[in-house]
Amino acid sequence: MTARRRIAALVVAGALVLLFVLGGLGWPAPPEDPADAQAIDTEPESLLGETVSITGTVTEVDPSRVAIEHRGGSVELVLVGDPADHIEPGQRVTASGTLIGERTLEVDRLDARNAWEYHYMYLISVVGVALAGVAAANRWRWSHRDRALVPRERSLLGGDHRG
């Protein structure tokens, strides 16, 4: 890697670290949805009547009660409204609605999933990463002479030699 490339890489890496920090600060706007769960836990009165989004695990039904984890711990919410009528304990729900009480959410939109569906998502994603990794290793190599990634003249798994 030439000195110029090394300096450029350092500058870009520095910019990326700055973005991590700015994102953590929520500047210029939060890169993620507002930390509703934490706000519900610590200052629910400030969110009364507001639309909030939550993700959590169903702990009880009748009434539907959901445990929501957040950075600082967890909080339980009671869900009311038609979309919350068909959830089951153990499911993971993502929902949004209006906070009508300090621990009560009137649900507008809700999606409930079983644990195995999350396991499927992670497993299939590992397969995706492995596929991309094999494709890259099959077609690219590190050249010590050039100190850079270069296309292989022949793929590891056979096939053409066009790089």
Place this chain on the structure above:
Amino acid sequence: MADLLTHVLVAFVLATVLSWWLGSISPAMVAAAMVGAVLPDLNRLELVLPATTVEALLGLPWTWTVLHRLGGTLAVIVLVGLAVHRDQRTMVVGMLVLGAASHYLLDALLWQADGVVAPLGWPLIDWQPAFEGWYRSMDRWPAVVATVLVVAVAVADGNIIGRPSPSD
């Protein structure tokens, strides 16, 4: 994110189809597009090294979500591009952008609780239109559709791993 397998397969399909018209898109460049499709999900570093741990170590606010946003992905693409030989750099950056763009396009179609597209353009583009969403990351059908597309494209292309050259 849609599931990562879907992202990688869609990038393969797009890059392979483009290679039918652009001779400069070699199998190595198709692989680069597949890698580009993975880059936005580097935010899964959160599972290995939680942002709260980084914050405690550095004493600074921190979020890995940046890696799943336009600004963070562009920075990562430039970093990867700098590691590539200069002869291939421009093309590789283009293919990484193609893969990452397809990732963001698929993620913009995700169901979100609040009914609006996630702030994927942060911090460069503030665009979050209302959208009902077509699927969630744990749905199975996107990967099935993507797999069918891959098989169709691979058959049309002649080889799923690499096209045999006349000398092979």
